[in-house]
Every structure is written in structure tokens, then in C-alpha cells.
Amino acid sequence: MTETGAIVGAENLSLDIGGVRRLDDVSLRFEGGGVSVVMGPNGAGKTLLLRCLHGLQAPTSGRVTLDGATLTDRDRLRQAMVFQAPVLLRRSVAANVDFALKARGIHDADWRNACLARVGLLERAGDSARRLSGGQQQRLALARALATRPQVLFLDEPTASLDPASALTIETAITEIAGEGVRVILVTHDVAQARRLASDVAFFARGRLVERCDATRFFDAPHSGEAAAYLAGRYVL
Template structure:
């Protein structure tokens, strides 16, 4: 049978189908269907309360949807890593935080030293490797949290507003880390309110509103012109309730 290449759907890393979730007596996710392409960076955008963070928790397997399904082909528990909006580091040095993560992920003791060196190098954390993690700046802590998540060698990395409240320089450092991680082959989901960041980083956009997917598009196309009135209003800075 003749098959046209352009009709082959792109591979998907993870899919939410008709997901429902109730919180505080109301449906905060309501018929949410959303796919995460296996290649590249997918930005999830949408106003406060749209359900972005809860969706990430479902993707990471931290909470189960009350309706619908979350499906993926990723086998191990460590294949999906989530970095929270406000990550909490251990009250130890950066190096010890990474060592602890590697131990949890079952990396043999003999291999940990080399892996820590690789991770410090990858995150450009060498200069602060022996500083107490909790004393670092917000941007540095966010970078440590990301690198700590990478200790699991995840195939899918979920990032919840990783640069919220960071200055341009720290934001730039995180964005470099995100690009490097994508280049190393991991699929990335990035929740962001930052239009510039989505333009700089994202390959795909998923726009959510009131617990549903309102628009899905390639990033370049979405940034140029949004199809839904909700996304148009959001991107032009109008209050969206």
C-alpha cells in the first residue's frame, strides 16, 4: 500500500486522553486531551489556574487522573522526571545533593563520582559544587534542581515554570541547560508564561484554558497567529478568566 511520508503522524512521548480531575469540589481538569511529541520541546501555556501544574503531576505519575488516561511507552519509573516550580534541595552541598539523587536512582557507588563530575560539568555548576545548596541564589538552585533531575537520565523531562522570578542572566543559563538537554535527546515539556521563552525554545505549543486543551500548534505558527480567541487574548495580555 502506498504511504505518504507526510501523513505519518509524528511519534508521541506521552498522551493524555479525556483526563478529568476534581479539586475543591470542581473539575479543574475536564476532558483534557493532549499529546507530547517525542522530539523537541513542548511548551504548555495558559493563564493561572488553567491546570498546567496538575497536568504535569499526572504526566509524572504523581497523581492518577479520576477520568481518562495518561499513556506512554516509557518503561522505567525514572524515565519521566518532574522539576517543580519551587524545587526543594537538601540542606547539603550541591555535590552531596547530586550524590543523594544518584543513590536513589540506584547508580552503583563506584560510578557515582564520575557521574557527579559529568552532571556538574553539564550544568556548569563546578564553581559552586561545594557550596551549601540552600544558600545559593534562586537561579543557581533551579539549575541544581534541573541537573539533579537529569541524574535519572530521563527520556521525558517536565519543567514547571523553571525561570519564574529569575533575572535575565539566570534565565539564560537555564534556557541553555534546557537546549542542551533537548539536544541530548530527551523530550521536554516546559510550562511557561513567558512568550519570549516559548518563542526561543519551543518546537510545539499546547495552550490550556479552564482544564482543557484549547489549541495545539507548531510553535512558529502559534507565535505568529493564534487560532483560538482565548490564546489571542492571553498573548495580547488581556485578563482571561
């Protein structure tokens, strides 16, 4: 059963870095069921948006909301993020997940193993995390995020360096997680993957929200010339 889940919002969100406007008056809400996909060319502001929504970066103006109220530090415990380039501890695969659990006062080896199994890494539990391949590290970062049972999960290009089978493992996990009622907000450049997973799309260009609609409409008939060009591989920065 698909539940609605937590509602993540941005209200007139702007972010300046070094005097340059990187996010410009962004207002949107992630609600409803399924996976929300954020797309847009390199440098559009997708990662910065996720960082703001996860409370890692304070907006210059506007606000971030969770279930309609301004996001607090405490709320952030309800959220998790998998970064484009995950940072892992110089410890075992299992210890990386245990560490995230311990920060929440939890010790549960069975649950940790279930999370590792979900991303296909249970056999590597005792190996050093730093010796994993790039794709395996991304999968471990996802397991670590899942272990905290987040209500909101931000995924920044989680399959960018994964082989097709590993990407499929992650896509299956993403679909399941969203089906369990977790608000999943996924940044991806993989149009085929976005078509498979997205229920709705937010398309950004140059820090602005250009298009916000359900996935079918976005992929079949994008309104903006920018989105149409991006999808056709013709977007020129």
C-alpha cells in the same frame, strides 16, 4: 541529531479536586522532536497536568500513557520533573545530586560534576544547597533531574526567578537536552522564551486544552481568542 524520543500522552484526562473540575477531558500527545511548551494563564491547570503526566497525581478519569501504554510506577524512573518551587535536601549541592543518583544505585562523581557544570554550579558543589539563591536552587534542581538521565523531563517554569544570563544557561541546556532525544515538556509564561524554544505548544485555559499546534502557527496566528488575548497580555481571568 534529533530523535523522536518517548511519547507522552493523556487520554480523556480529567481531575477533580474538592469537587471542582481542574482538568477537563484533556487528550493530547507529546511526540516529534524538540521542546513542547505548555502555556496558559495562572490557574489553568498546567502544573496539575504535569503532576498527572509524571504520575504524582492520579486522574479522576482517563489515563496517562508513556509510549502508548498506561504509565506505571516503573515507567516513572524514566521521567524527571523540576518543580516550580524545588525542594532541596539540607546538604551540599553535590550531595543533592548524589542522592538522586544513589536512589538509582549509581555513584558517579564525574557525571555529577558534569551535570553541575551544565547549569553553572560546579564551583558551588561543596556549598550548602539551602544557602543558594532561589535561581541557583532552580538550577540545582535541573542538574539533579538531568543526573538521572531521564527520557522524559517535565520543567515547570524553570527560569521563573533566574537572571537573564542564568536563564540563557538553562535555555541552552534545555535545547541541548531535547536535541539529545529527551522528551522535554516545558511550562513557561515567558512568551519570548517560548518562541525561542518551542517546537509545539499546548495552550490551556480553565483546565481545558484550548489550542494544540506547532509553535510557528501558535505565535503568529493563534486560533482561539483566549490564546490571542494571553499572548497580548490581555487575558482576564
